[in-house]
Amino acid sequence: MSxxxxxxxxxxxxxxxxxxxxxxGHQLVVIDRNEAKFDKLSTEFSGFKIVGDAIEMSVLRRAHxxxxxxxxxxxxxxxxxxxxxxxxxxxxxxxxxxxRVYDPAREAIYGEFGIETISPTKLAAQAFLDIMRKDV
Amino acid sequence: MKARIxxxxxxxxxxxxxRQFIQRGDHVTIINRHPIRSRELARQTxxxxxxxxxxxxxxxxxxxxxxxxxxxxxxxxDQDNLVICQIAKKIFGVPRTLALVNDPDNExxxxxxxxxxxxxxxxxxxSMIDQIAHFEDIATLMPLAxxxxxxxxxVLDAASPAVGKSLQELQLTEGSLIACIxxxxxxxxxxxxxxxxxxxxxxxxxxxxxxxxxxxxxxxES
Numbered sequence: 094m095s096x097x098x099x100x101x102x103x104x105x106x107x108x109x110x111x112x113x114x115x116x117x118g119h120q121l122v123v124i125d126r127n128e129a130k131f132d133k134l135s136t137e138f139s140g141f142k143i144v145g146d147a148i149e150m151s152v153l154r155r156a157h158x159x160x161x162x163x164x165x166x167x168x169x170x171x172x173x174x175x176x177x178x179x180x181x182x183x184x185x186x187x188x189x190x191x192x193r194v195y196d197p198a199r200e201a202i203y204g205e206f207g208i209e210t211i212s213p214t215k216l217a218a219q220a221f222l223d224i225m226r227k228d229v
Numbered sequence: 230m231k232a233r234i235x236x237x238x239x240x241x242x243x244x245x246x247x248r249q250f251i252q253r254g255d256h257v258t259i260i261n262r263h264p265i266r267s268r269e270l271a272r273q274t275x276x277x278x279x280x281x282x283x284x285x286x287x288x289x290x291x292x293x294x295x296x297x298x299x300x301x302x303x304x305x306x307d308q309d310n311l312v313i314c315q316i317a318k319k320i321f322g323v324p325r326t327l328a329l330v331n332d333p334d335n336e337x338x339x340x341x342x343x344x345x346x347x348x349x350x351x352x353x354x355x356s357m358i359d360q361i362a363h364f365e366d367i368a369t370l371m372p373l374a375x376x377x378x379x380x381x382x383x384v385l386d387a388a389s390p391a392v393g394k395s396l397q398e399l400q401l402t403e404g405s406l407i408a409c410i411x412x413x414x415x416x417x418x419x420x421x422x423x424x425x426x427x428x429x430x431x432x433x434x435x436x437x438x439x440x441x442x443x444x445x446x447x448x449x450e451s
Contacts, residue, residue, distance in 0.1 A: 170308065176311050184338050184341070198285075
């Protein structure tokens with residue numbers, strides 16, 4: 094089944110996700126402030142690119158957030174990700190919203206707000222500890 | 230009533246706000262992420278200054294968020310203001326949070342997301358410009374009593390319907406008053422029989438509800 098997926102932030106993670114989801118047949122919209130970031134998208138990427146700041150409602154409307162099945166907020170700014178995720182969920186009723194949050198303390202709070210979060214810091218720490226446990 | 234106020238971020242206005250609050254007897258703590266600015270604020274004001282990121286839970290703790298009555302988040306980034314207010318409320322139970330929004334579209338969303346007061350800077354400035362553009366010869370000198378009284382400087386031009394009339398004939402709305410007339414840089418004490426001339430500056434004291442009506446009586450429909 095094909096989903097309508099919006100990715101905010103086209104850095105290393107954003108472009109990786111966009112490329113693989115697009116080639117899997119999903120409909121993609123990628124938003125980034127910096128047009129040069131779109132260079133990381135593969136030539137097979139068939140989705141839309143929007144240059145703009147995703148905390149502006151007008152940019153989200155242009156991306157047709159109201160139709161999205163998924164929104165991933167994965168810029169390098171925790172607060173921006175948290176704000177976009179909440180707007181998508183509350184103002185546009187996007188069913189699945191995930192925000193990347195580097196600060197583990199902040200991540201814990203927003204779990205309680207009903208926003209799904211991924212903390213790379215926590216994940217990496219866990220991966221390190223898992224390897225260590227195997228060795229010891 | 231003395232309040233415990235936390236102010237996060239902000240530029241020059243933080244200094245003036247802090248000074249005002251401290252004069253009133255409030256207790257102010259500032260969280261600012263710029264070392265030089267923080268040092269200046271600590272030197273210039275009686276506020277407690279915490280250096281760091283206002284969305285960082287340990288900085289809020291350090292700033293006494295648990296006992297704060299109000300938190301104002303005034304950074305130039307809407308996303309930071311939102312998250313700071315949400316953390317202050319959720320984790321520290323701050324009773325009142327105020328966020329500055331720069332993008333006017335965010336005002337409603339912020340209210341939905343639990344911020345108590347949303348200060349929409351763009352909207353306030355636009356409405357001020359509208360007022361000035363509407364009556365271009367009018368400058369609001371000062372709002373008094375929390376904005377319930379306006380003091381305005383109204384300049385009469387040749388098209389003003391009030392020119393040539395005496396103050397008696399003017400019939401301003403009830404509760405309004407011309408406190409003073411400045412004519413050729415000299416003050417004229419207004420009396421019932423004083424006739425108004427082109428170029429007169431009228432210092433008008435009025436109330437917001439009837440302010441516009443008085444301006445029409447003095448300047449005509451614009």
